[in-house]
Amino acid sequence: MYDVAIIGAGVVGSAIARELSRYQVKACVIEREEDVCCGTSKANSAIIHAGFDATPGTLKARLNVRGNEIMDQLSKELDIPFKRNGSLVVCTKDQDPAGLDALLEKGKENGVPGLEILSREQLLSMEPNLSDDVTCALFAPTGGIVCPFHMTMAFAENAFTNGVEFFLNTEVTSIEKAAEGYKLSLHNREKEETSILETKVVINAAGVYADTFNNMVSEHKLHITARKGEYMLLDKDAGTHVSHTVFQLPSKMGKGVLVTPTVHGNLLVGPTAVDVEDKEAVNTTLAGLDSLGKTASLSVKNIPLRQVITSFAGLRAHEDGGDFVIGEAADAKGFVNVAGIESPGLSSAPAIGEMVATLVKEMLSLSENPHFNGNRKGILRPEKLSLEERNALIKEQPAYGNIICRCEMITEGEIMDAIHRPLGARSLDGVKRRTRAGMGRCQSGFCSPRTMEILEREVPLSMFDITKNGVGSNLVYGHNKEI
Numbered sequence: 228m229y230d231v232a233i234i235g236a237g238v239v240g241s242a243i244a245r246e247l248s249r250y251q252v253k254a255c256v257i258e259r260e261e262d263v264c265c266g267t268s269k270a271n272s273a274i275i276h277a278g279f280d281a282t283p284g285t286l287k288a289r290l291n292v293r294g295n296e297i298m299d300q301l302s303k304e305l306d307i308p309f310k311r312n313g314s315l316v317v318c319t320k321d322q323d324p325a326g327l328d329a330l331l332e333k334g335k336e337n338g339v340p341g342l343e344i345l346s347r348e349q350l351l352s353m354e355p356n357l358s359d360d361v362t363c364a365l366f367a368p369t370g371g372i373v374c375p376f377h378m379t380m381a382f383a384e385n386a387f388t389n390g391v392e393f394f395l396n397t398e399v400t401s402i403e404k405a406a407e408g409y410k411l412s413l414h415n416r417e418k419e420e421t422s423i424l425e426t427k428v429v430i431n432a433a434g435v436y437a438d439t440f441n442n443m444v445s446e447h448k449l450h451i452t453a454r455k456g457e458y459m460l461l462d463k464d465a466g467t468h469v470s471h472t473v474f475q476l477p478s479k480m481g482k483g484v485l486v487t488p489t490v491h492g493n494l495l496v497g498p499t500a501v502d503v504e505d506k507e508a509v510n511t512t513l514a515g516l517d518s519l520g521k522t523a524s525l526s527v528k529n530i531p532l533r534q535v536i537t538s539f540a541g542l543r544a545h546e547d548g549g550d551f552v553i554g555e556a557a558d559a560k561g562f563v564n565v566a567g568i569e570s571p572g573l574s575s576a577p578a579i580g581e582m583v584a585t586l587v588k589e590m591l592s593l594s595e596n597p598h599f600n601g602n603r604k605g606i607l608r609p610e611k612l613s614l615e616e617r618n619a620l621i622k623e624q625p626a627y628g629n630i631i632c633r634c635e636m637i638t639e640g641e642i643m644d645a646i647h648r649p650l651g652a653r654s655l656d657g658v659k660r661r662t663r664a665g666m667g668r669c670q671s672g673f674c675s676p677r678t679m680e681i682l683e684r685e686v687p688l689s690m691f692d693i694t695k696n697g698v699g700s701n702l703v704y705g706h707n708k709e710i
């Protein structure tokens with residue numbers, strides 16, 4: 228019997244797992260995909276919002292501000308790439324600047340430090356590529372950018388090394404109340420096996436599917452709508468087109484789109500916002516991508532759209548009530564919802580982790596884990612070392628001298644580390660999210676087969692079993708001329 232079973236290894240489930248591992252607890256995370264960070268957490272704007280946007284008094288407001296506040300410390304402890312680049316909400320000449328004042332007031336109420344409204348002249352010295360129509364903007368110095376893959380992995384790896392078990396490729400198919408706690412029916416998608424897992428407490432962090440699980444055990448029904456957001460990612464050559472995250476002032480026409488540098492030096496433009504029926508619909512559309520360029524040009528001019536290297540979409544988990552739903556369901560003792568975690572869910576995840584772990588600690592009277600180690604080191608990046616340091620490293624471990632991904636300059640040594648570290652990569656995308664091999668300009672055209680050879684050698688995995696991203700996405704089906 229587990230004390231706690233967390234459904235979902237997104238940033239939220241993983242942050243909760245890490246915070247829970249501070250206590251003596253038998254806990255597990257169950258994830259239907261082959262890796263952590265395969266849901267919404269891998270496809271978003273990657274912004275650590277300052278916290279001026281959410282309605283004062285809501286969980287969204289409180290947890291966003293707290294999450295933002297602890298990011299510096301977390302990024303050091305867990306080695307998460309994070310930069311406080313500051314954000315701007317720009318107002319154009321046909322918009323009412325009173326909208327910015329309202330945001331400023333909300334931000335002050337939420338406790339966001341350093342907010343100020345800047346004139347066009349002040350803005351142009353910070354962002355010369357702002358559109359000619361921009362008149363003023365709300366500046367939030369605490370806004371930041373993060374790597375959402377590394378953030379999620381860091382939480383999960385640290386939870387794992389502190390004793391939390393992870394069941395990947397494992398789908399929770401139903402939940403039943405039991406004499407003590409709950410029985411979860413599991414389906415292992417790789418082995419095609421079913422099993423039952425018993426647990427005292429369930430934490431429902433299943434993203435867009437959190438309503439399904441709540442509705443299996445509670446009469447207080449939730450309803451989550453998947454709200455699609457499409458993006459275009461531009462090459463690193465375009466990465467300095469802006470240095471702050473440039474938001475648009477919401478208007479009758481919608482929330483606008485943002486233009487931002489990423490923490491790895493690319494430029495990101497998006498997202499759209501369209502409600503969709505299908506909770507798996509992470510496809511991009513011509514109409515969606517087309518609209519991005521036009522809308523983005525209202526705030527930033529001359530965006531080099533010819534340098535788009537890929538597009539992607541994510542699904543927001545919008546609950547009808549509009550706020551995060553966090554806490555034990557009133558009529559289902561031991562069943563804790565962490566539902567409706569749409570934006571700013573990434574920014575809030577560290578604080579959600581704290582909140583839920585404290586709740587579970589009280590529910591189960593947990594005592595501290597004397598062996599908890601909150602530090603974790605990310606993958607060593609030779610590119611960040613001086614020439615002397617790099618040469619010394621290569622002398623000791625020649626795999627760090629063998630470049631596999633030419634666009635991102637990722638070495639064989641980094642890929643080997645990605646495979647062998649806690650919760651290591653087992654697929655091409657798993658390697659990509661951990662190392663960036665395949666994320667560059669050529670989008671893995673060159674490095675895929677070489678990464679597959681390393682996976683085959685290091686896991687070991689047969690070439691036929693290596694997948695792009697889990698069950699059913701195998702890349703090799705037979706030998707040349709055999710099929």
Ligand SMILES: Cc1cc2nc3c(=O)[nH]c(=O)nc-3n(C[C@H](O)[C@H](O)[C@H](O)COP(=O)(O)OP(=O)(O)OC[C@H]3O[C@@H](n4cnc5c(N)ncnc54)[C@H](O)[C@@H]3O)c2cc1C
Pocket residue numbers: 234235236237238239240241257258259260264265266267268269270271272273274275276397398399400432433434435436454455456457498541542543544568569570571572573574575
């Ligand atoms: C377009 C867009 C832009 C965004 N931008 C930002 C931003 O800039 N800043 C910000 O703070 N937030 C942003 N967000 C919100 C943020 O990405 C989410 O709040 C956050 O990623 C949610 O994390 P999660 O762990 O709850 O969900 P997920 O990452 O979706 O994790 C849920 C997990 O549950 C698993 N699961 C589901 N069903 C089952 C099952 N039956 N059995 C086992 N596992 C299951 C899924 O596979 C998934 O991995 C954005 C979201 C979108 C869509």
